[in-house]
Amino acid sequence: MTALVRAVDVHRIYPRAGIELSALGGVSLDIERGSFVAIVGRSGSGKSTLMNLLGVLDQPTRGQILLEGTDTGKLDDKAASRLRSRLIGFLFQSFNLIPQMTVLENVETALLYSGRPEKEWRARSEPLLDRLGILERSSHRPSELSGGEAQRAALARALVNDPELLLADEPTGNLDSRTGEEVLALLEGLVAEGRTLVLVTHDPSIAARADRVIELSDGRLVRDSESDGVA
Ligand SMILES: Nc1ncnc2c1ncn2[C@@H]1O[C@H](COP(=O)(O)OP(=O)(O)OP(=O)(O)O)[C@@H](O)[C@H]1O
Numbered sequence: 001m002t003a004l005v006r007a008v009d010v011h012r013i014y015p016r017a018g019i020e021l022s023a024l025g026g027v028s029l030d031i032e033r034g035s036f037v038a039i040v041g042r043s044g045s046g047k048s049t050l051m052n053l054l055g056v057l058d059q060p061t062r063g064q065i066l067l068e069g070t071d072t073g074k075l076d077d078k079a080a081s082r083l084r085s086r087l088i089g090f091l092f093q094s095f096n097l098i099p100q101m102t103v104l105e106n107v108e109t110a111l112l113y114s115g116r117p118e119k120e121w122r123a124r125s126e127p128l129l130d131r132l133g134i135l136e137r138s139s140h141r142p143s144e145l146s147g148g149e150a151q152r153a154a155l156a157r158a159l160v161n162d163p164e165l166l167l168a169d170e171p172t173g174n175l176d177s178r179t180g181e182e183v184l185a186l187l188e189g190l191v192a193e194g195r196t197l198v199l200v201t202h203d204p205s206i207a208a209r210a211d212r213v214i215e216l217s218d219g220r221l222v223r224d225s226e227s228d229g230v231a
């Protein structure tokens with residue numbers, strides 16, 4: 001069966017002050033449907049760079065990212081947006097909500113490229129906000145939310161297109177431990193429903209809950225619990 005995500009010899013070089021910085025130096029990996037994969041590694045090891053590539057927010061300098069077997073490097077911007085919106089939900093450490101918009105509007109913006117008629121947007125968004133316990137915050141702006149509420153709003157936005165793949169870059173990094181645990185439990189519930197979760201974390205106790213742990217160091221994959229048999 002085709003892997004949901006396949007990275008083939010992925011390199012990412014950033015030009016910086018006239019020098020080429022290699023943030024990823026040849027990463028290959030397959031991610032199976034329904035798995036919870038944790039990505040760990042020191043600061044600067046390339047975790048966010050890899051997540052942005054897996055989510056087609058960025059393009060590799062060399063190598064390929066395939067999603068459901070499609071080579072994403074061959075897609076134009078519009079096709080890439082459509083694929084992203086259908087297949088992927090993103091969560092970030094700093095929530096990345098649009099400050100000028102209400103919670104509901106933030107969720108609805110994710111439907112922009114979905115092809116769904118605008119009159120259905122609210123009916124899709126509100127039940128999700130309800131399920132995540134923040135429906136009564138719908139008309140609030142992000143600055144009026146607690147960290148946990150903001151991450152739930154971001155999760156509603158990530159889920160509104162019913163994506164198969166969730167890419168979460170330190171989603172609990174800005175939350176206190178109890179709120180972080182609540183968000184993590186929500187994410188684990190989504191995996192239990194059959195979704196695929198790729199989560200970057202610095203927290204060993206969170207990584208220990210994943211089916212598989214991948215470690216990056218200096219832009220290279222240096223450990224994969226799937227190959228060494230220890231999750
Ligand atoms: N847009 C960019 N332009 C130039 N260099 C970048 C850019 N983004 C990241 N880098 C560099 O690439 C390397 C990898 O960065 P990346 O953000 O992927 O690390 P990370 O593992 O996510 O770190 P952290 O744990 O601190 O979030 C670092 O040396 C970083 O400075």
Ligand SMILES: [Mg+2]
Nearest residue numbers: 047048049169
């Ligand atoms: Mg990072």
